[in-house]
Amino acid sequence: MRSARDRSVCDGRRDAQPVPDDEHAVDLGPLDDFIGYVLRRAWLRVSADFQAALREVDLKPTQFTVLLIIGRNVGLSQSEVCSALGIQKTNFVPLLNELVRRGLAERRPAASDRRSHALHLTPEGEALLERAMTLHAALEERLTARVGKRGREKLIELLHRLSRTD
Amino acid sequence: MRSARDRSVCDGRRDAQPVPDDEHAVDLGPLDDFIGYVLRRAWLRVSADFQAALREVDLKPTQFTVLLIIGRNVGLSQSEVCSALGIQKTNFVPLLNELVRRGLAERRPAASDRRSHALHLTPEGEALLERAMTLHAALEERLTARVGKRGREKLIELLHRLSRTD
DNA sequence: AGGGATTGGTTATATACAATAACGATATCG
DNA sequence: CGATATCGTTATTGTATATAACCAATCCCT
Numbered sequence: 001m002r003s004a005r006d007r008s009v010c011d012g013r014r015d016a017q018p019v020p021d022d023e024h025a026v027d028l029g030p031l032d033d034f035i036g037y038v039l040r041r042a043w044l045r046v047s048a049d050f051q052a053a054l055r056e057v058d059l060k061p062t063q064f065t066v067l068l069i070i071g072r073n074v075g076l077s078q079s080e081v082c083s084a085l086g087i088q089k090t091n092f093v094p095l096l097n098e099l100v101r102r103g104l105a106e107r108r109p110a111a112s113d114r115r116s117h118a119l120h121l122t123p124e125g126e127a128l129l130e131r132a133m134t135l136h137a138a139l140e141e142r143l144t145a146r147v148g149k150r151g152r153e154k155l156i157e158l159l160h161r162l163s164r165t166d
Numbered sequence: 167m168r169s170a171r172d173r174s175v176c177d178g179r180r181d182a183q184p185v186p187d188d189e190h191a192v193d194l195g196p197l198d199d200f201i202g203y204v205l206r207r208a209w210l211r212v213s214a215d216f217q218a219a220l221r222e223v224d225l226k227p228t229q230f231t232v233l234l235i236i237g238r239n240v241g242l243s244q245s246e247v248c249s250a251l252g253i254q255k256t257n258f259v260p261l262l263n264e265l266v267r268r269g270l271a272e273r274r275p276a277a278s279d280r281r282s283h284a285l286h287l288t289p290e291g292e293a294l295l296e297r298a299m300t301l302h303a304a305l306e307e308r309l310t311a312r313v314g315k316r317g318r319e320k321l322i323e324l325l326h327r328l329s330r331t332d
Numbered sequence: 333a334g335g336g337a338t339t340g341g342t343t344a345t346a347t348a349c350a351a352t353a354a355c356g357a358t359a360t361c362g
Numbered sequence: 363c364g365a366t367a368t369c370g371t372t373a374t375t376g377t378a379t380a381t382a383a384c385c386a387a388t389c390c391c392t
Contacts, residue, residue: 036216040213072194088381144201155201256352
């Protein structure tokens, strides 16, 4: 979130030099009262925070959720992971490939269907997931500090209502 | 947001065929209680809603905000718009080009600096912006219906707190 | 049991969006 | 004047998401 006030740091004009009227403060209009705009700014911010918090384990948000789901549902197929997370199966392939390449997850032959793969975490994957969970918990605490414990619960409830299909 | 229950529609297995335990319901674990995850799902949803709502005027979220800012701050330079909205100046060029190509905005020579451009809306741009504002207001009402009038205010406040730099 | 339709996984490809590097023209500062 | 910074631009990269087409395996229906 960059407020109009921040603009001064990118502004070559000096205070000594008279600026035409109030042009030095950009009028954002009703923007800060639009759900979509505020939601986008919040997402960009939290997204950056996430990236910084999980840099040590080098996991992107989607990779993190995939590891989490696989860890909690041993033997899940790729399609199942995809529909559970709302990912496109075609985009899931390179994502999983990367996790496999790093030795975090495995594709094992499925028992009942020779087309599908049963997905498992390797011991390394489980260890990394655990570490990632710790880092993520710390992030969640920092985010909670911004909105308060009660505010966090309310926020999550409101966001769920916002994304529910009506 | 795709719930675990939706998975059945992508699931080849029949009910008659005994499924190992409760595997037919994917355990999302603590995911639905993570601010980042819930925020992302909400953003994706609202983003899609926005696209649908403003299809008539064919404006993407960023284009909409740019028109809004230019309309409210006549003669702003490109850099000023960029820093006000947190956009990269390099990414702003093709965005503005498109608006100019469609006859919605203009680059006029700036009075005080021959390097910079004073940005203006054309009459067509102003008309389209007004129409877009109407469509957007309707969208905002539909979103408000999901969280309630009071919930909307609370949500915006919480999102602001979430994206503020601490 | 056989044959059409469907599904799981994959590849290739297209589009949108954000970030970096470098450049010419202009403006500012010492 | 000369060093330095800024405005706008191009080119390029990386990431995220969506579409089309494909093979093999499975399902469904008669």
